[in-house]
Amino acid sequence: MTYAINIALLLLLIVTAASATFLVKELMSSVFILGSYSFFLALVWAWLGAVDVAFVEAVIGAGLATVLFLVTLFDTAPKDSRLRRPPPPLAGVLGLPLLGVLLLFAANDLPSLGDPSSPPNVHISPYYLQQSYADTLTPNVVTSVLMDYRGFDTLIETVVIFTAGIACALLLKETKS
Amino acid sequence: MFELVQGWLQRPNYFAFVLLFLWGIYIMVTRYNLVKKLIGMYLMQTSVIFFFVTVSYKEHATVPILIDPTEVIRPEIYANPLPHVLTLTAIVVGVATLGVSLALADAIYKKYGSLDEEDILKKLE
16 A cells, blocks of 8 residues: 555656646746656656666756756746747647547556566566576676667667767857857 | 546556656647747656656566576566666667757857747747
C-alpha cells in the first residue's frame, strides 16, 4: 500500500512541477521550476532502480539544461512580453484532448507498472543480465551495454554532440556588420 | 468503462506520460514566446524518456549492477538495463539539440529584438 502512495505522490510532484513551468509569467522562474522538475524526475528514476539515468538527468537535465536556458535568458528578454493571450487555436482545444483520449484508450494493452514478466522485461534483457559479466567483466550491466555491446553507437553519439557544439559556436559568433 | 479506469490505476506511469506529453505539445502550440516553446519541447522529450524508464521497472528488483557475478544470475532481481542505456543516449542528445535551439533563439533575438513570435513575424513583413 505504501508503494502505491509513494508512486502517486511522486507522479503528482512531477505533474505539478510541469504545469507550474507554463503557468508562471516570469521566464526566469519558469526555468528554475523546470530545473526542479528535472530533479524530481531523477528522484523517481533512482527510486525505480535506474541509478545511471538518475545521475545523467540530475547532471545534464537539471544542471546543464537549466544553465543553457539561463544563459539564453541573460542574453535576451527575461520576461514574457505578452500580457493578454489570444484564444488558443482549434487544434489545441479539440485535437489534443482527442489524442489524449486515444492514448489512454490504448492503456489496457500495455504491461502494468512493475510487472516482472512483461514482454520488455523477459524478451532479451535476461541475456544481457546473465552474459554481460562473462563477455565484458563489468558488474554494472548498463556500463557494459553502453561501452561494449553498443560502443560504436556511443562513439557516434559524441559526434552528434560535437556537431551540436559547432552549430552553437557558429550561431553565437559575433557577425561583423 | 470501469475496467478502463482500473487499467489506468495499474499504469499510473502511462497516465503521467500522457499528461506530460500533451502538456508539452499544448505549450508548443499555444505560447508565443520562443523560450516557452522550448520548455514545452523539453517536457515532451522527458515525458517519453520517463515512459521508457518506467517500463524497465520490476517490482522488488534492485539496480542493474550484479551483486555477485560468480553466482548464477537470476534476471528477475535486477531492473531491465536496456531501456536505461537507450535513455542515457536520448537525454544527452536531447540536451545537445536543446542547446542548438536556444542558440537559434539567441540569434533571432539579436536580429529582431524580440522573442515573441508575432513581433518577429511583423518585423519580417
